[in-house]
Amino acid sequence: MKRRIALIAHDGKKAEIVAFVKEHFEIFSTMALTATGTTGGLIEQTGLQVNKKLSGPNGGDAQIAAMAAEGLLDAILFFRDPLGKHPHEPDIQMLMRICDAHDVPLATNPATAALLLYGLAQQ
Numbered sequence: 001m002k003r004r005i006a007l008i009a010h011d012g013k014k015a016e017i018v019a020f021v022k023e024h025f026e027i028f029s030t031m032a033l034t035a036t037g038t039t040g041g042l043i044e045q046t047g048l049q050v051n052k053k054l055s056g057p058n059g060g061d062a063q064i065a066a067m068a069a070e071g072l073l074d075a076i077l078f079f080r081d082p083l084g085k086h087p088h089e090p091d092i093q094m095l096m097r098i099c100d101a102h103d104v105p106l107a108t109n110p111a112t113a114a115l116l117l118y119g120l121a122q123q
């Protein structure tokens, strides 16, 4: 079965996640991708297929958390912006808590995301 990965990036990190996806395009093209709405739209422009959820502030993080809780994701790559303020901060905290509650691998910066991706690709 294809690996199921969710991708999320705050606005200040969207350029970085697109660059990350392009850099690892071959690995991502073997995986089933889900993303929050705006992030997903940008990733689609690289040519990859993405299951797009709502935009983060409208509930996209919560939808991805629900998928994690239901065992529908193998990992989440969440490029967080530690310098930004986010109206949906409770949803972000909830997503991270759900990952810990269900032992879902969660990378919150590009360096960890690369290690996680290589690990998944090798399994």
Ligand SMILES: O=C(CO)COP(=O)(O)O
Binding pocket: 008, 009, 010, 011, 035, 036, 037, 038, 039, 040, 054, 055, 056, 057, 060, 061, 086, 092
């Ligand atoms: O807000 C986000 C993560 O908390 C990301 O949502 P978008 O990809 O819709 O911008």
